[in-house]
Each structure stands twice: as structure tokens, then as C-alpha cells.
Amino acid sequence: MYETVIGLEVHLALSTNSKMFCSCPAESQKNEANTASCPVCLGLPGSLPTINEHAVEKGIMFSLALDCQVPKRTQFHRKHYYYPDQPKNYQISQYDHPVGEHGKLSLSNGRQIGITRCHLEEDAGRLVHPSYVDYSLVDVNRAGTALIEMVTEPEIESSDEAREFLRKIRAIAQALGISDANPEEGKMRADVNISLRKAGEELGTKVEIKNLNSFKSVQRSIEFEIKRQTRILEDGGKIRQDTMGWDDGGQKTYLMRTKEGEADYSYMPEPDLPPLIISQEQIKQIKAKTPELPDSKLARYLELKIKEQDAKQIAIDLHISKFFDEVSTSYSGNSQTIANWLTGDIAGYLNNNQLKIQETKLSPQNLRKLLELIDSKTISGKVAKDILEDVINGHDPAKLVEERALGQISDNSAIIAIAQKVIDDNPELVERVRANPKAINALLGLVMRESKGKANPELVRKTLQDILA
Amino acid sequence: MTAHEIVSKIKSKKLSAEELISQALKKAKIVQEKYNAFITIDDKAINKAKELDTKISNGEELGLLAGVPVVVKDNICSKDLRTTAGSKILETFIPPYNATVVERLEAAGAIVIAKANMDEFGMGSSNENSAYGIAKNPWDSSRVPGGSSGGSAIAVATGVVPFALGTDTGGSVRQPASFTGTIGFKPTYGQLSRFGVVAYASSLDQVGVIARSSQDLALAMEAMSSHDKNDSTSIKNTNLEFLKSVASKKDLTSIKIGLIKELCNEGNSDDVLGILQETQKQLEGLGASVETVSLENVRYGIASYYLVAPAEASSNLARYDGMIYSNRVGENSEGQIDIMMKTRGELFGPEVRKRILMGSYALSAGYYDAFYGKALKVRKLIANDFARAFESYDFLMTPTTPSVAYKIGEKTDDPLAMYLDDIDTVLANLVGIPAISLPMGQSKDNLPIGIQFFAPALKDETLLQLSNIIEQNSTNFAPIVKI
Ligand SMILES: [Zn+2]
Numbered sequence: 001m002y003e004t005v006i007g008l009e010v011h012l013a014l015s016t017n018s019k020m021f022c023s024c025p026a027e028s029q030k031n032e033a034n035t036a037s038c039p040v041c042l043g044l045p046g047s048l049p050t051i052n053e054h055a056v057e058k059g060i061m062f063s064l065a066l067d068c069q070v071p072k073r074t075q076f077h078r079k080h081y082y083y084p085d086q087p088k089n090y091q092i093s094q095y096d097h098p099v100g101e102h103g104k105l106s107l108s109n110g111r112q113i114g115i116t117r118c119h120l121e122e123d124a125g126r127l128v129h130p131s132y133v134d135y136s137l138v139d140v141n142r143a144g145t146a147l148i149e150m151v152t153e154p155e156i157e158s159s160d161e162a163r164e165f166l167r168k169i170r171a172i173a174q175a176l177g178i179s180d181a182n183p184e185e186g187k188m189r190a191d192v193n194i195s196l197r198k199a200g201e202e203l204g205t206k207v208e209i210k211n212l213n214s215f216k217s218v219q220r221s222i223e224f225e226i227k228r229q230t231r232i233l234e235d236g237g238k239i240r241q242d243t244m245g246w247d248d249g250g251q252k253t254y255l256m257r258t259k260e261g262e263a264d265y266s267y268m269p270e271p272d273l274p275p276l277i278i279s280q281e282q283i284k285q286i287k288a289k290t291p292e293l294p295d296s297k298l299a300r301y302l303e304l305k306i307k308e309q310d311a312k313q314i315a316i317d318l319h320i321s322k323f324f325d326e327v328s329t330s331y332s333g334n335s336q337t338i339a340n341w342l343t344g345d346i347a348g349y350l351n352n353n354q355l356k357i358q359e360t361k362l363s364p365q366n367l368r369k370l371l372e373l374i375d376s377k378t379i380s381g382k383v384a385k386d387i388l389e390d391v392i393n394g395h396d397p398a399k400l401v402e403e404r405a406l407g408q409i410s411d412n413s414a415i416i417a418i419a420q421k422v423i424d425d426n427p428e429l430v431e432r433v434r435a436n437p438k439a440i441n442a443l444l445g446l447v448m449r450e451s452k453g454k455a456n457p458e459l460v461r462k463t464l465q466d467i468l469a
Numbered sequence: 470m471t472a473h474e475i476v477s478k479i480k481s482k483k484l485s486a487e488e489l490i491s492q493a494l495k496k497a498k499i500v501q502e503k504y505n506a507f508i509t510i511d512d513k514a515i516n517k518a519k520e521l522d523t524k525i526s527n528g529e530e531l532g533l534l535a536g537v538p539v540v541v542k543d544n545i546c547s548k549d550l551r552t553t554a555g556s557k558i559l560e561t562f563i564p565p566y567n568a569t570v571v572e573r574l575e576a577a578g579a580i581v582i583a584k585a586n587m588d589e590f591g592m593g594s595s596n597e598n599s600a601y602g603i604a605k606n607p608w609d610s611s612r613v614p615g616g617s618s619g620g621s622a623i624a625v626a627t628g629v630v631p632f633a634l635g636t637d638t639g640g641s642v643r644q645p646a647s648f649t650g651t652i653g654f655k656p657t658y659g660q661l662s663r664f665g666v667v668a669y670a671s672s673l674d675q676v677g678v679i680a681r682s683s684q685d686l687a688l689a690m691e692a693m694s695s696h697d698k699n700d701s702t703s704i705k706n707t708n709l710e711f712l713k714s715v716a717s718k719k720d721l722t723s724i725k726i727g728l729i730k731e732l733c734n735e736g737n738s739d740d741v742l743g744i745l746q747e748t749q750k751q752l753e754g755l756g757a758s759v760e761t762v763s764l765e766n767v768r769y770g771i772a773s774y775y776l777v778a779p780a781e782a783s784s785n786l787a788r789y790d791g792m793i794y795s796n797r798v799g800e801n802s803e804g805q806i807d808i809m810m811k812t813r814g815e816l817f818g819p820e821v822r823k824r825i826l827m828g829s830y831a832l833s834a835g836y837y838d839a840f841y842g843k844a845l846k847v848r849k850l851i852a853n854d855f856a857r858a859f860e861s862y863d864f865l866m867t868p869t870t871p872s873v874a875y876k877i878g879e880k881t882d883d884p885l886a887m888y889l890d891d892i893d894t895v896l897a898n899l900v901g902i903p904a905i906s907l908p909m910g911q912s913k914d915n916l917p918i919g920i921q922f923f924a925p926a927l928k929d930e931t932l933l934q935l936s937n938i939i940e941q942n943s944t945n946f947a948p949i950v951k952i
Contacts, residue, residue, distance in 0.1 A: 043788045046546045046665040089787035134801040266832040271671035
């Protein structure tokens with residue numbers, strides 16, 4: 001009945017060593033409060049910002065990856081608001097000359113979402129509110145760390161699209177190495193602008209949902225707002241241009257402020273930072289340094305005839321795709337086999353243990369060896385699955401097979417001996433197999449158990465058939 | 470003594486740094502008593518003098534400014550030495566770092582003995598807006614010393630130090646120099662680092678030097694001017710050799726000087742116009758040709774300046790809210806917003822509050838283009854006028870101020886009149902070019918009168934040469950005022 005119109009603003013913490021405008025370390029959120037500070041990020045009188053060139057480079061790289069135009073000249077502005085988490089009471093951000101403009105990103109359904117702009121800015125500090133006291137505390141460790149903010153056109157049409165868009169942005173940021181883009185650690189946050197309209201009508205009044213820190217909350221808050229706004233419109237009401245927050249516990253949006261309460265940021269060109277001139281040469285260098293993007297990986301995997309579902313799952317994860325590529329270059333077997341393991345048992349293990357592949361000791365070499373042990377019929381698939389956990393924990397599969405004597409028994413005489421024993425011990429079963437040849441699986445299972453899973457199952461079957469024939 | 474004389478006496482061990490600095494401190498205290506020139510006098514300076522003496526007796530290499538006592542305006546950060554910017558809000562602020570200019574002076578062997586009185590955050594041209602009391606003109610203590618670098622000018626005029634640092638946002642070095650009979654030099658924007666200089670209007674602020682001798686001025690510039698990576702507006706590859714060039718010319722042969730028509734007629738006192746004429750004659754006598762030139766947009770200078778400066782000030786002063794540092798008014802229970810408002814309402818002086826209000830208005834949504842944006846356009850027009858004139862002239866000149874130092878309290882009820890007095894000086898800041906005020910004579914009442922010269926950007930050296938030539942051909946140039 002109503003069409004949903006969504007625009008996203010995504011903030012990514014840039015993975016730079018130092019802050020955006022001073023040389024304090026950027027990764028210091030977990031350190032003791034206020035240890036990563038200097039006159040600049042404390043906003044002391046007389047201090048001046050200087051631009052972190054690595055942050056600018058990452059900003060340009062990200063903009064280019066989103067098909068943005070990177071201007072010849074980019075400039076910083078001051079955005080004013082009074083709040084104690086911002087020592088200067090203004091944030092150095094970008095206004096009318098951002099680092100990237102007019103980009104786009106394609107979704108899997110073929111729709112293109114326009115990227116309005118990408119701009120660099122500094123993050124604020126953190127307020128701490130101790131209990132039972134009449135004050136709050138400021139920790140400036142995060143103040144001044146580099147952020148890139150990306151804003152889309154109002155062209156996203158559903159919560160699913162929003163979620164996919166965010167996943168893609170995260171994948172791109174990670175592939176480029178510009179940001180960990182990890183919402184759980186606060187390295188990625190999103191604001192959602194959402195309005196409803198009847199087909200063919202002009203854009204409705206939008207509501208902004210601020211500071212969403214998980215993909216799930218983005219999705220849920222959109223779904224909630226669609227219902228809320230639909231109800232209001234159907235009752236003949238009007239949507240107010242409000243700013244909302246998301247209550248994760250109650251799974252609902254709540255009013256943060258009305259339009260009247262909106263701050264006048266009084267943007268002003270930052271006089272302490274002359275505009276930056278970006279040369280074609282610099283853009284060329286950055287392009288040359290740009291790592292492969294997820295979409296290009298996906299195309300490559302599809303060419304390797306990997307199932308689309310698996311290819312997507314691998315391509316979107318920087319570490320899994322890197323892992324895949326490393327195994328793939330040295331493994332002569334079928335690429336789909338690698339994909340099966342990565343998206344199957346390995347993914348299952350990681351999921352169950354809340355781990356990421358890069359957090360384990362699994363090496364591409366060991367996975368390749370494991371696959372080769374199966375291919376050479378040294379071990380069965382079952383044994384491989386049994387020892388997978390140990391391989392993930394850093395053990396060399398070849399050594400495991402040797403130490404634990406897990407190699408398949410392909411020696412005829414050994415298998416004949418076990419098979420004969422099982423036949424001798426189970427006359428009733430033998431009778432049943434004679435009546436119904438399909439029942440041979442019961443005998444086969446016993447032989448496998450007797451051999452502790454090491455016997456080559458094909459050989460066992462053939463041997464049993466021979467003896468009983 | 471000039472800085473040159475001090476350095477040579479220190480190096481030849483005719484004088485110990487301890488002796489010299491203790492004399493300077495003693496004199497500073499007398500000057501403080503009479504003219505309230507300082508906000509903080511640093512008795513610890515004597516320890517630095519002793520350290521220097523040890524260095525000398527150890528035969529260590531000495532810097533350009535070994536043993537020279539200097540006074541620094543109180544809006545320039547000095548490590549471990551209180552820096553108030555003339556404001557109650559920073560009454561207890563002790564910087565953990567040195568401004569680059571202080572760092573470089575000290576590295577060259579200079580010793581900071583005091584922090585000079587000033588108009589709060591540089592906002593004022595009479596030193597009447599200091600939270601630490603009005604400073605007085607040593608030529609006539611019923612008159613203002615000028616501002617905002619009033620204390621620095623007094624310290625130099627009375628001979629406490631051979632030179633002092635000021636800051637010049639719209640004339641704050643040149644105007645007090647003119648009122649106290651000293652040389653006031655504002656370099657090209659970016660020539661001296663602003664790192665550690667409490668910001669008033671960032672795109673206009675520039676550290677300047679007040680001195681009694683052109684060669685001392687060159688010495689100070691030599692020690693301080695080179696690129697500073699901590700200031701992104703600091704000029705790169707500034708390879709000026711002030712010391713080498715300052716005395717390299719003897720006269721003004723083939724030098725062309727333009728007298729800015731719009732600023733050299735009515736609007737100036739007769740005394741000032743008289744000295745302007747005498748200066749013109751003296752320049753011609755030294756070989757220069759002086760002609761009148763029209764720069765039609767200079768009349769918009771004041772309007773442009775009083776939009777740009779307050780707008781930037783409203784932003785720069787936003788940080789003084791009593792939260793992280795600076796004094797605070799109010800109790801925790803009142804909450805952060807009330808504390809911020811009380812702190813700013815009670816600890817900023819009236820002129821500062823006024824400029825913050827004007828500036829916030831000029832920057833507010835919907836007004837930006839009409840005010841700040843337009844002021845920036847006018848600024849460009851004025852810069853174009855100057856650029857055109859510099860195609861024909863080496864220097865442009867005007868009076869530094871339309872009249873001599875006025876009586877304390879005389880203009881406090883007429884702020885607009887006081888703003889208009891900056892008409893000649895603001896131009897250099899709006900355009901970013903170097904300018905110097907030279908003490909060219911005195912009024913009938915024996916009050917000093919300064920004449921201002923502008924040079925094209927980066928031609929800072931030529932202004933010092935001009936100053937030196939005039940100094941060498943004058944008697945009683947920039948005399949020490951007897952106290
Ligand atoms: Zn810092």
C-alpha cells in the first residue's frame with residue numbers, strides 16, 4: 001500500500017595509526033581514560049589541527065570504491081555544537097567540498113543505490129556516567145579519531161535492502177583495509193532516514209533514526225517505523241519530522257528530539273586547515289594500491305564454477321576470501337571442495353564457537369593438506385571431519401593421521417581378516433544379508449567399527465561381498 | 470641596550486645573564502607598578518639565566534639571542550607559565566606546552582621574563598578590555614597604550630626588553646607600536662607559526678614583533694621564522710634571511726611608494742597628516758618616489774573585518790566552557806548546560822561577549838551568505854586592489870592610526886569610533902600581507918605618531934630594510950621612554 005523510502009548515513013572508524021588531526025594513537029579506547037591525549041585533541045588554547053594524510057588516502061580509496069567522483073579540491077569545515085564530549089565544542093568535518101560525491105553501489109537484485117557523498121571527520125570523546133554521583137566524566141581517548149561518513153540517496157526500498165547494503169559497505173571497507181567496520185566494537189554505526197509514500201507520489205516526511213550499532217537493529221527499526229508510520233497515515237495523521245532513537249530492549253523507536261530542537265551547526269570553513277588539492281597523480285597511485293573488491297572476487301569465484309550461494313558467502317568476507325584464495329592457488333583439486341569446507345563444516349565450527357577464521361590457527365596449508373589426504377584416500381571424509389577441530393587449532397593433519405594411525409586400511413589381508421571375524425561372530429546377520437543383499441550395510445558398519453573407522457569402506461564392501469558370494 | 474649589544478656582551482662575558490635578567494626583572498616590576506604592563510612576571514627567569522651562564526662557562530655554543538630578555542604577550546602559550554589571554558576564564562591556565570615561537574626564541578637563548586597585559590583574547594585597541602586592569606601609556610599615563618598588544622609595546626618603549634612578541638589580528642601590534650613610539654611589525658600570514666597562540670580570528674591572526682631597532686627585529690624574525698609542521702597555514706620553503714638582508718641597502722633609490730588616497734586625507738588628525746607629509750619628504754630625500762594611489766575597496770575593510778573576526782572568534786572561543794579546562798562557575802547539581810552558560814556569561818568580559826554574539830549571528834544558518842560569505846568576498850576585492858597596486862609600487866603607505874593615543878576612557882562609550890580607528894591596520898590582515906608601523910614623529914603634545922608601510926606577501930625582508938634605512942637616517946628613532 002505504501003512504498004518505503006530509505007536513506008542511510010553510515011559512519012566508519014578509519015583504521016589509521018594516529019588520530020585525524022594529531023599524532024595521538026587512534027586505537028586507545030580500551031586504554032586508561034584520557035591517556036591518548038595531547039593539546040590538539042584536548043582542544044587546549046593555541047593548539048592547531050594538522051591533517052592525517054593516511055586518513056585522507058583511505059577516504060579517497062573508499063570514495064573511489066563506491067564509484068564516487070573525487071574532487072580536485074577538498075576542504076574541512078567546523079560543525080558547531082556544545083557538548084562535553086567534544087572538547088572544542090565544534091567537530092572538524094566536511095561540508096560542501098567532501099572527499100567523494102555522486103557514487104553508487106549495486107545490490108544483488110540489480111538495483112543501484114546512489115551514494116550522495118563520503119566525507120572525513122573526527123569522532124567525539126566518550127562520556128562516562130558513574131552511579132550515585134552528581135557528575136559525569138569525559139574520556140577523550142576516542143576524541144579526534146578519524147571517521148568517514150557515507151550518505152546514500154533516498155533510494156533503498158526495504159529493510160532487507162538496507163541490510164544487504166550495509167553488509168556490502170562493511171565488506172568493501174574491510175577489503176580495502178580502511179576500516180574494521182565492526183559494529184560490535186563501534187567501528188561502524190548507521191543512521192536511517194525513512195519515509196513512506198503512495199506509489200507515484202512525492203517523498204513523504206522523513207524520520208531519522210540515530211546511532212544504530214548493529215545490522216539487526218537497522219533492520220528491526222526500519223520494520224518498526226514502517227508499521228508505526230503506516231498506522232499514522234492510515235488513521236489520516238501526519239508524520240512529524242522527528243529524530244528517533246532505537247530501544248533495543250523494547251524493540252521500538254522512541255522520540256529523541258523534534259525538528260524545532262535541531263541544532264544550528266553554523267558551518268564555517270576550518271581556517272586552520274587550508275583546502276587540500278588532490279592531484280590526478282595521487283588518485284592514480286591510490287587506485288594502483290586499491291585491493292580487490294568483493295564484487296570482483298565474486299565474479300572470479302563464479303568463473304571457477306563455485307555455487308553462487310557459496311561464492312557470495314566467501315566473497316563478502318575479507319578473511320574467508322583471502323583464505324580461499326590461498327588454498328586455491330596451491331590446491332589442485334576442485335575449487336568447490338574448498339568452498340564446501342569453508343562454508344560448511346568450518347563455517348559451522350566458527351559459528352558455534354563465535355570465532356572468526358582469522359582468530360583461529362587454521363592455516364591454508366593445513367586445509368589443503370587435509371583435502372589432499374581425502375583425495376588420496378589416505379583418510380575418509382569422516383575421519384577428516386573428526387580431526388577438523390584439531391586442524392583448526394593448528395595441528396598439521398598429516399601428522400595427526402600418522403600419530404593417531406588414522407590412515408585408511410587399504411591392505412586387503414587386514415580387511416579380509418576383520419571381515420571374516422565379523423561374519424563368524426554374526427551368523428544371524430549373515431543370514432539376513434543372504435536373504436536381502438541390501439542389509440550388507442549392517443555388516444559393513446560393524447567392520448568399520450572394528451577398524452575404528454580406518455578401513456576403506458569401498459574395499460570392505462567388496463571384501464564382504466566376495467566372502468559371502 | 471639592543472638585543473645585538475646584549476648578545477655580544479653575553480658572549481664576550483662582559484655581562485652575566487644572571488645580572489642582566491635580574492636587572493630586567495627589576496625594571497619590569499617598576500614598569501608594572503607604573504603602567505600595569507604585565508599579567509605575570511616570571512621570577513623563575515633568573516634560573517634560566519643561571520643555566521645560560523653555566524653553558525657560557527662550559528664554553529657551549531650559544532644561540533642567536535643568548536641572554537636576551539623578552540616579553541611575550543599573554544595569549545602566546547609558555548610552558549609551565551600561566552597564559553591567560555587577558556581573560557578571567559583562563560586565569561588558572563598553565564600550558565603544558567610552548568608555542569612554536571616561544572620554543573624557538575628559547576632555543577636561540579632568549580629568556581622570557583614576563584607575560585604582557587592585553588585586551589581580552591586580543592579584542593580591543595586600547596588595552597582597556599583586559600581582565601587584569603587597564604595598562605597605561607608611558608608617554609602620558611593618562612592615555613591608553615593601544616592594543617591589544619599594549620603590554621608588549623610598553624615593555625619595549627620603556628626599555629625593559631629590546632623586543633617583545635605581540636599578536637596582530639587587525640593591527641594589535643602596529644597600533645600600540647604607533648601609540649608608544651616603537652616599531653611594530655606584522656609579518657606575512659603564515660610567516661610565523663600560530664601553533665600555541667590562543668586563537669582570536671584564525672585567518673587573520675599573526676604573531677608580530679615590537680622593537681626599537683630594525684636590526685633587533687631582524688634578529689627576532691631570523692630566530693622564529695621557518696616552516697612549522699604543527700601549523701598547516703605556516704608557509705613552506707620560507708628561506709628569508711632577515712639578518713643578512715636587513716642592512717644590505719643604504720637608500721631608497723628607484724623605490725616606488727604609493728600613498729593610499731582613501732586613507733591619507735580627512736579622517737586623520739592634523740598632527741598625523743603633518744607627520745605623513747614629513748615622512749613623504751624624508752622618503753623622497755632618500756631616493757624614493759612617492760605617489761598617490763587609489764584603492765577603492767579599502768573603505769569596506771572595517772566592515773569586512775568586523776564580520777570575519779567576530780565570526781571566527783565565536784568559533785574559536787566556543788571551547789571555553791568550564792568543562793575540560795578553564796575556570797568554571799556553578800555547581801555540579803546545576804547541570805552541564807547551566808554551568809557552561811554561567812561560566813561563559815560571567816568569565817568573559819563584555820567586549821568578548823559582544824563579539825561572540827555578533828559572530829554567532831553572522832555564522833548562523835540562513836545568514837552565512839549575507840554576512841560571513843559576503844565579508845570573504847569583500848576581502849578578495851581588497852586583496853585584488855592591493856595586488857594591482859603592487860604591480861606599480863614596492864610599498865604602500867598610510868598612517869598607522871588616524872590619531873595619537875587617546876585618553877583612557879575617552880572612547881569606551883563609543884565602540885564604533887574605536888572600531889573605525891582600525892581602518893588602516895585591518896587591511897594587512899584581511900589581505901595577509903606584511904606591514905610595519907614606524908615611529909616617524911610626534912604630535913604637538915609630544916605623543917608618538919606611526920606611519921604604516923605595506924609590502925607584497927612574502928616580501929617581509931623589504932619592510933625591515935625600509936625600516937632600517939629610515940632608522941639609520943633619523944635621529945632619536947624609537948627612543949626609550951624615561952620612567
Ligand atoms: Zn591528540
